[in-house]
Amino acid sequence: MTEPAEERKVQTYCALCIARCGAIATVAGHRFVALDPDPSHPTGAALCAKGRAAPELVYSPQRLLYPMRRTRPKGDPDPGWQRISWDEALDTVASAMRRIADAHGPEAVAFSLPSPSTTAIVDSANWIRRLMNAFGTPNAVGPNYLCGWARTQATTFTFGVGSVHSGSGGAMADIANSGVLMLCGYNPSGSRITHATATAEALKRGMKLIVIDPRHTGFANKADLWLRVKPGTDGALALGLANMMIQRGWFDRAFLRDWSNGPLLVRADTGRLLTERDLTPDGSERRYVAWDAASGGVVVYDPAKGRYEREGAAPSLEGAWRIATAAGEVVCETAFSLYAALCRRYPSEVVAATCWIDRDQIEAAARLIWSARPVSYYAYAGQEQHANTTQTARAMSILYALTGSFDLEGGNVLFPSVPQAMIAGEDLPGAKTMRPAAGFETRPLGPARTGTIVTDALYDAILDDKPYPIRGLIGWGANLLIGRGNVRRGRAALTALDFFVHADLFLTPTAEVADVVLPVASAFEREALRIGFEVNEDAQSHVQLRQAVVPPRGESRSDIEIVVALAQRLGLGNHFWGGDIAAGFRHQLAPSGLTLEALRAAPGGIKLPLKTQHAKYAQRDASGIAAGFATPSRKVEIYSETLLAHGYPPLPEFIESGAALAPGPELAARYPLVLTCAKHALFCDSQNRALPSLRRRVPHPEVELHPQTATERGIAAGDWIAIETPQGSIRARARFNTSLDPRVVSGQSGWWQACPELGLPGYDPFGETGSNYNLLVGSASLDPVSGTPTHRSGRCEIRPAG
Numbered sequence: 001m002t003e004p005a006e007e008r009k010v011q012t013y014c015a016l017c018i019a020r021c022g023a024i025a026t027v028a029g030h031r032f033v034a035l036d037p038d039p040s041h042p043t044g045a046a047l048c049a050k051g052r053a054a055p056e057l058v059y060s061p062q063r064l065l066y067p068m069r070r071t072r073p074k075g076d077p078d079p080g081w082q083r084i085s086w087d088e089a090l091d092t093v094a095s096a097m098r099r100i101a102d103a104h105g106p107e108a109v110a111f112s113l114p115s116p117s118t119t120a121i122v123d124s125a126n127w128i129r130r131l132m133n134a135f136g137t138p139n140a141v142g143p144n145y146l147c148g149w150a151r152t153q154a155t156t157f158t159f160g161v162g163s164v165h166s167g168s169g170g171a172m173a174d175i176a177n178s179g180v181l182m183l184c185g186y187n188p189s190g191s192r193i194t195h196a197t198a199t200a201e202a203l204k205r206g207m208k209l210i211v212i213d214p215r216h217t218g219f220a221n222k223a224d225l226w227l228r229v230k231p232g233t234d235g236a237l238a239l240g241l242a243n244m245m246i247q248r249g250w251f252d253r254a255f256l257r258d259w260s261n262g263p264l265l266v267r268a269d270t271g272r273l274l275t276e277r278d279l280t281p282d283g284s285e286r287r288y289v290a291w292d293a294a295s296g297g298v299v300v301y302d303p304a305k306g307r308y309e310r311e312g313a314a315p316s317l318e319g320a321w322r323i324a325t326a327a328g329e330v331v332c333e334t335a336f337s338l339y340a341a342l343c344r345r346y347p348s349e350v351v352a353a354t355c356w357i358d359r360d361q362i363e364a365a366a367r368l369i370w371s372a373r374p375v376s377y378y379a380y381a382g383q384e385q386h387a388n389t390t391q392t393a394r395a396m397s398i399l400y401a402l403t404g405s406f407d408l409e410g411g412n413v414l415f416p417s418v419p420q421a422m423i424a425g426e427d428l429p430g431a432k433t434m435r436p437a438a439g440f441e442t443r444p445l446g447p448a449r450t451g452t453i454v455t456d457a458l459y460d461a462i463l464d465d466k467p468y469p470i471r472g473l474i475g476w477g478a479n480l481l482i483g484r485g486n487v488r489r490g491r492a493a494l495t496a497l498d499f500f501v502h503a504d505l506f507l508t509p510t511a512e513v514a515d516v517v518l519p520v521a522s523a524f525e526r527e528a529l530r531i532g533f534e535v536n537e538d539a540q541s542h543v544q545l546r547q548a549v550v551p552p553r554g555e556s557r558s559d560i561e562i563v564v565a566l567a568q569r570l571g572l573g574n575h576f577w578g579g580d581i582a583a584g585f586r587h588q589l590a591p592s593g594l595t596l597e598a599l600r601a602a603p604g605g606i607k608l609p610l611k612t613q614h615a616k617y618a619q620r621d622a623s624g625i626a627a628g629f630a631t632p633s634r635k636v637e638i639y640s641e642t643l644l645a646h647g648y649p650p651l652p653e654f655i656e657s658g659a660a661l662a663p664g665p666e667l668a669a670r671y672p673l674v675l676t677c678a679k680h681a682l683f684c685d686s687q688n689r690a691l692p693s694l695r696r697r698v699p700h701p702e703v704e705l706h707p708q709t710a711t712e713r714g715i716a717a718g719d720w721i722a723i724e725t726p727q728g729s730i731r732a733r734a735r736f737n738t739s740l741d742p743r744v745v746s747g748q749s750g751w752w753q754a755c756p757e758l759g760l761p762g763y764d765p766f767g768e769t770g771s772n773y774n775l776l777v778g779s780a781s782l783d784p785v786s787g788t789p790t791h792r793s794g795r796c797e798i799r800p801a802g
């Protein structure tokens with residue numbers, strides 16, 4: 001008999017998805033055998049099945065263990081992978097980067113990153129960005145436009161800061177103290193267990209809950225109201241709810257008057273805000289005008305000081321006036337009145353017809369939102385993956401402004417953060433001379449503005465040299481050919497690159513077209529520094545240096561080690577603390593006062609207690625100027641001149657997402673169903689299908705549909721069916737879901753990987769017999785601001801797969 005291996009417990013956290021759950025790893029001998037919750041950790045109440053399957057991920061026989069290079073031409077079914085040394089691999093990558101930069105400029109080398117919400121890339125994303133900044137390329141291909149843009153960026157047009165997600169310095173739903181929570185296209189039970197725990201706790205103490213989702217998921221059965229919205233119409237729903245609240249007087253008038261640009265006058269002739277310059281030639285173009293009910297005349301508003309220029313002014317929130325300007329009389333109306341007029345176009349009967357929601361539910365929801373304040377909300381992938389996501393996010397954020405709950409206890413709160421030094425290298429010389437990112441010229445307010453490019457922009461730059469050539473791609477996991485639309489064009493583009501290296505744990509279909517693949521250590525085999533765990537004040541106070549639970553398998557290395565090794569070969573090591581990663585961590589930690597040694601000695605993390613202050617917009621400086629909001633008007637912007645200046649509607653006008661995909665009666669009849677999708681609780685996007693404990697529970701890709709929809713087409717539960725859109729066709733197995741509207745079907749993305757241990761197949765990423773959902777998605781309909789396509793509002797037909 002062999003001795004039982006000695007067991008050791010390691011305090012850690014699971015980094016596999018956005019929840020980042022505090023956890024305890026068990027190591028028996030040298031083997032990582034179990035991951036369990038760590039209730040002493042602020043995010044450690046529970047783990048999901050994926051977290052519990054972490055040892056299977058680490059020891060998967062499909063892991064990449066050595067650097068490899070292709071020996072056969074791209075397009076050949078057999079890449080002829082040949083094992084090479086790290087030195088050879090890194091030399092090859094560095095020399096290709098230099099060669100391409102010499103020929104075309106550093107921007108011709110793009111980087112791709114997977115989502116920090118579905119991978120552990122957040123450990124290293126800032127280091128990767130630092131390498132980009134040091135090298136001089138702005139082009140990071142990421143999924144931001146599919147699940148972060150609306151939450152973190154589109155809402156900044158309203159609040160000057162993202163109103164839905166603290167990871168980017170924005171606000172976060174303070175669920176523990178909310179009176180009512182709105183989950184808008186967000187299913188935390190499947191996708192962020194920490195929020196699921198918080199929601200369950202809050203429901204116990206009586207918090208109200210509104211779920212906006214086409215599917216009866218997660219908390220829908222615990223919700224006071226479940227609004228079964230037609231996919232892609234959340235914007236109309238938000239306008240309809242706002243209309244009801246305004247009609248009934250269920251809104252925070254004082255907040256809007258004092259803290260929004262609602263009272264500012266808009267010229268009927270130009271749609272621009274009336275300025276002091278309009279009134280008098282020596283007035284400022286940067287000062288605006290409102291109607292002062294106290295004096296019965298106009299009053300000037302100065303954004304620089306955040307105040308009206310007359311003591312005791314009482315700006316009117318609603319109304320229209322003829323205003324005398326230097327060039328004659330102009331009709332002007334308040335921004336709020338214009339918004340209210342837009343909302344009036346969405347009475348309950350219009351919302352019911354547009355969104356397929358019961359009329360009575362609109363009033364009930366509006367009443368609940370108002371009566372159960374403070375309100376918090378979280379909008380996520382269900383509202384993001386549409387061709388109208390920017391205006392939907394605007395409509396939701398303005399609806400939210402009506403409640404006056406922003407940054408109040410129980411609202412969406414700007415929680416404090418432990419101070420840290422940035423390491424993304426925005427200050428490096430290379431960052432200052434960079435060209436704008438690809439796609440910036442066509443969508444200047446979109447993701448490219450902050451250096452994140454959409455896949456269409458990548459493919460245009462590779463295949464058409466637009467706006468300039470991209471010839472190299474340094475991939476850090478992003479599984480572009482499974483997780484993005486336009487799959488075939490994507491494959492053509494990646495194949496056409498001069499050089500493509502991909503660093504990953506597995507040989508994905510995207511990695512398959514690379515020239516070189518690099519094996520990455522999993523989160524459990526590497527160290528990482530985490531400053532703040534986002535979801536509340538306590539979690540934000542927590543700083544943790546995650547230790548490696550076990551050493552890296554094979555020759556795999558952490559992304560940070562790869563970054564640093566590449567930097568040194570590129571002659572950029574001086575920007576990376578001479579290659580000393582610990583020195584980088586120390587730099588990052590310095591403002592916090594914490595040392596690396598202290599963190600090493602406390603593997604479960606250290607708390608630096610933070611104190612949340614609320615309503616920070618109202619705090620005044622020494623000269624009495626209120627902080628306000630970081631928008632051009634220093635107010636919550638109901639009316640966005642920034643959007644207007646770029647040719648977009650300044651108010652959140654609704655255009656249905658996906659309606660353009662089957663234009664004309666003939667196509668509409670051919671594709672009568674609305675196609676949406678959702679994440680699987682057991683898999684992170686395109687990952688995990690090879691892990692037996694998870695795959696056993698979901699052996700095959702599924703598509704949910706109403707039994708009536710199935711019967712009409714001769715489909716039985718469990719049948720393989722074909723899903724067809726104007727873009728393509730795939731197969732999945734029918735799963736009946738009586739909660740769906742019979743006109744809606746809901747698929748799954750991410751299927752490609754086999755599970756040999758269970759004898760379960762992989763799926764062809766590029767063919768009709770496979771199940772790559774994104775073969776169904778193209779670029780026929782895109783959000784004009786962000787370029788987001790219709791992953792969740794396509795038009796389709798289904799039939800037995802024969």
Ligand SMILES: Nc1nc2c(c(=O)[nH]1)N[C@H]1C(S)=C(S)[C@@H](COP(=O)(O)OP(=O)(O)OC[C@H]3O[C@@H](n4cnc5c(=O)[nH]c(N)nc54)[C@H](O)[C@@H]3O)O[C@H]1N2
Nearest residue numbers: 114115119120121143147476477478479483503685686749
């Ligand atoms: N139809 C449809 N399409 C979608 C979505 C959808 O809901 N429906 N969701 C969209 C969304 S929201 C997102 S975020 C994207 C997700 O798309 P991606 O961001 O590409 O994420 P995954 O598909 O999970 O693939 C992540 C890859 O990164 C690797 N990886 C994991 N951890 C690390 C690490 O630490 N370092 C490195 N180098 N690699 C790592 C994994 O092995 C895996 O191959 O998909 C988008 N596409």
Ligand SMILES: Nc1nc2c(c(=O)[nH]1)N[C@H]1C(S)=C(S)[C@@H](COP(=O)(O)OP(=O)(O)OC[C@H]3O[C@@H](n4cnc5c(=O)[nH]c(N)nc54)[C@H](O)[C@@H]3O)O[C@H]1N2
Nearest residue numbers: 117118147185187191231232380381382678679681684685
């Ligand atoms: N288990 C697991 N967790 C994950 C991930 C994963 O793949 N698996 N991925 C991570 C990533 S990258 C992300 S972005 C997050 C996403 O987290 P979530 O946003 O919660 O992800 P989903 O479950 O895809 O979408 C939420 C809900 O949107 C609904 N929905 C679909 N269409 C619409 C619509 O038009 N309107 C509305 N209102 N709702 C709609 C779906 O039915 C679903 O219940 O999860 C992260 N966490």
Ligand code: SF4
Nearest residue numbers: 014017020021048051
């Ligand atoms: S929800 Fe699951 S996968 Fe995500 S961090 Fe927690 S345990 Fe890991």
Ligand SMILES: [Mo]
Nearest residue numbers: 115117143147
């Ligand atoms: Mo995502």
